[in-house]
Amino acid sequence: MGREEICRKGEGGTIMKFSLSSLTLNQKLAIVVGVLGFLAVFAGSPYRGFTSKIDSQELASIVEKEIDHISPEELAGWIIAGNVDYRLVDLRKEKDFAEYHIPTAENILLPTLGDGQLERGEKIILYSEGGIHSAQAWFLLKANGYKGVYILRGGLEEWKDKVLFPRLADNASPQEVAAFEKSKLVSQFFGGTPQIGGTAVAATPTMALPKLEAPSGTQPKISGPKKKKEGC
Amino acid sequence: MDMNAPFFKFGLFGDDVSLIVAFIIGIGFGFFLERAGFGSARKLCAQFYFTDLAVFKVMFTAIITAMVGLFWLSWAGLVDLSLVFVSPTYLIPQTVGGLILGAGFVIGGYCPGTSCVAAATGKLDGFVYLGGIIVGIFVFGEVFPLLSGFYESTAMGQVTIPQYFGIPYGLVVFLVVLMAIGGFAGGSWVEKKFAAKAKEAQS
Amino acid sequence: MAASEKAVVLDEVRAQSKARAAREAQPYWNPYVAGLGLGLVLLAAFVVMGRGLGASGAFSSLVAATVQTVVPAHAASNSFYAEYLGDGTKSPLKDWLVFEVLGAIAGGFISGILAGRVKKGVEKGPRISVGGRFGFAFVGGIIMGFGAKLARGCTSGQALTGGALLGLGSWAFMLAVFGGAYALAYFIRRQWT
Numbered sequence: 241m242g243r244e245e246i247c248r249k250g251e252g253g254t255i256m257k258f259s260l261s262s263l264t265l266n267q268k269l270a271i272v273v274g275v276l277g278f279l280a281v282f283a284g285s286p287y288r289g290f291t292s293k294i295d296s297q298e299l300a301s302i303v304e305k306e307i308d309h310i311s312p313e314e315l316a317g318w319i320i321a322g323n324v325d326y327r328l329v330d331l332r333k334e335k336d337f338a339e340y341h342i343p344t345a346e347n348i349l350l351p352t353l354g355d356g357q358l359e360r361g362e363k364i365i366l367y368s369e370g371g372i373h374s375a376q377a378w379f380l381l382k383a384n385g386y387k388g389v390y391i392l393r394g395g396l397e398e399w400k401d402k403v404l405f406p407r408l409a410d411n412a413s414p415q416e417v418a419a420f421e422k423s424k425l426v427s428q429f430f431g432g433t434p435q436i437g438g439t440a441v442a443a444t445p446t447m448a449l450p451k452l453e454a455p456s457g458t459q460p461k462i463s464g465p466k467k468k469k470e471g472c
Numbered sequence: 473m474d475m476n477a478p479f480f481k482f483g484l485f486g487d488d489v490s491l492i493v494a495f496i497i498g499i500g501f502g503f504f505l506e507r508a509g510f511g512s513a514r515k516l517c518a519q520f521y522f523t524d525l526a527v528f529k530v531m532f533t534a535i536i537t538a539m540v541g542l543f544w545l546s547w548a549g550l551v552d553l554s555l556v557f558v559s560p561t562y563l564i565p566q567t568v569g570g571l572i573l574g575a576g577f578v579i580g581g582y583c584p585g586t587s588c589v590a591a592a593t594g595k596l597d598g599f600v601y602l603g604g605i606i607v608g609i610f611v612f613g614e615v616f617p618l619l620s621g622f623y624e625s626t627a628m629g630q631v632t633i634p635q636y637f638g639i640p641y642g643l644v645v646f647l648v649v650l651m652a653i654g655g656f657a658g659g660s661w662v663e664k665k666f667a668a669k670a671k672e673a674q675s
Numbered sequence: 676m677a678a679s680e681k682a683v684v685l686d687e688v689r690a691q692s693k694a695r696a697a698r699e700a701q702p703y704w705n706p707y708v709a710g711l712g713l714g715l716v717l718l719a720a721f722v723v724m725g726r727g728l729g730a731s732g733a734f735s736s737l738v739a740a741t742v743q744t745v746v747p748a749h750a751a752s753n754s755f756y757a758e759y760l761g762d763g764t765k766s767p768l769k770d771w772l773v774f775e776v777l778g779a780i781a782g783g784f785i786s787g788i789l790a791g792r793v794k795k796g797v798e799k800g801p802r803i804s805v806g807g808r809f810g811f812a813f814v815g816g817i818i819m820g821f822g823a824k825l826a827r828g829c830t831s832g833q834a835l836t837g838g839a840l841l842g843l844g845s846w847a848f849m850l851a852v853f854g855g856a857y858a859l860a861y862f863i864r865r866q867w868t
């Protein structure tokens with residue numbers, strides 16, 4: 241390169257005084273972050289909440305196939321086995337919860353479901369008196385990105401019917417009699433009373449609900465998953 | 473848009489994998505601290521004698537980078553900001569603790585994170601400092617029953633500056649960025665002044 | 676290439692490899708670039724884990740675990756240690772911060788090695804002895820450890836992380852740290868200047 245060329249380049253440079261290349265790296269960084277910061281003023285809230293894609297067909301098929309249902313007997317088996325890989329949520333009022341609840345259950349009311357007590361990756365089993373509130377809660381949680389949400393089929397009603405107060409009908413078949421032996425043991429584990437004979441179904445409301453001492457305490461389990469230290 | 477970040481909070485991986493993530497993130501953390509020269513107590517403490525304001529520059533560049541980045545990622549619906557853990561505010565204990573920590577910083581020469589980097593690069597005073605930290609935490613643990621009332625005082629929960637002052641989040645972001653850039657510009661000027669002073673004193 | 680040119684090139688190569696082998700300490704990075712890197716690491720922590728960085732918590736876990744090993748009954752009865760010991764189902768050292776700090780040590784080492792800055796030494800000013808420096812470092816560490824627990828964090832957790840998340844207490848903490856350090860700097864100037 242001859243001297244002439246260098247001079248010519250120099251002239252062009254003085255005209256383009258504020259060309260981007262003349263800025264130092266620091267100045268470029270400052271401009272970028274300054275612009276991003278400035279635009280933030282007009283952006284609105286960064287708290288977007290959860291916008292979910294509700295695939296109605298997918299949900300409908302889940303409902304029909306009852307994939308997300310758990311039978312009381314199944315749940316009873318988990319409790320007896322001492323599983324700790326699930327969160328059992330009782331959606332009823334505190335008063336009802338205090339009177340009786342399924343062992344290992346936690347009392348969380350519908351409005352506070354999204355408050356952060358439950359994690360999106362956990363296995364959550366919902367129950368209420370029957371099935372209405374648990375179904376509503378199921379939908380709320382699914383729509384908020386919770387993956388492992390299940391409903392106790394029949395709620396507390398069916399729990400009482402099948403687990404606490406299992407009934408052996410008068411005209412039971414031999415298989416039913418044999419199966420009832422297991423139900424008897426399960427029922428006794430939970431402090432219930434097996435019903436033998438008779439056909440009346442309306443007896444359940446008058447049954448005394450078991451006191452809540454029998455299976456091992458709920459305390460250690462609740463303090464476990466919640467205490468996730470995130471401080472510094 | 474389907475949010476699935478913070479990934480851990482959406483159950484994309486479990487506790488055990490999170491420990492590996494912790495290690496990897498830690499590597500990045502220690503790496504950039506050392507790159508900035510924060511393994512050196514002299515460089516760190518020069519901040520408090522105005523001769524080298526790298527502590528301010530690095531800390532606030534990191535803060536505004538993460539803050540602005542998180543703001544825009546959340547705004548774009550890619551991250552659920554409400555799931556990012558904000559340390560609860562206990563105003564008075566945090567302020568008093570900060571004053572004590574600042575004193576410990578300039579006396580000891582490091583902070584817990586930088587002392588690890590110092591020890592990793594062979595600084596013996598870094599090791600001594602780490603020993604001090606452990607003793608200090610032990611002392612705190614032992615007198616904790618006496619302090620617990622104070623420790624738990626002025627609890628305000630997880631509250632951010634935008635929430636507390638009722639200012640829009642984006643506006644606070646902008647103000648912090650402005651303050652940082654202003655600080656950087658002013659800092660360079662201060663550094664030059666004090667470096668000249670030091671030269672004068674020596675000559 | 677002529678023989679003389681070859682010799683020049685060879686000399687150059689030899690000199691370069693010698694310098695590389697000697698690993699002379701390289702200058703530190705531009706603080707803004709280092710800060711940018713640090714900020715991106717913090718951002719990654721937010722996006723992947725939904726939490727930020729930290730350091731003092733790891734040492735708390737270490738202290739709690741040690742106390743538990745030596746005097747288990749005492750550790751269990753003290754609510755401060757109990758918080759770090761959890762419900763006993765897993766070791767307190769299996770903690771996110773502990774692994775993060777281990778990573779930080781590794782990262783600092785890697786960066787130091789690459790930059791030729793890993794060397795046994797003592798960081799101190801010209802007017803103080805090594806023993807004096809050690810004394811200050813130890814006392815400073817004790818004070819720092821105490822303050823960090825009172826404030827529920829240190830500069831990495833409360834100032835950096837909490838600062839980026841605009842936490843109210845975190846910003847108060849940050850200002851207090853700078854305030855406390857500047858207030859004391861004049862009286863400690865013998866150590867650094």
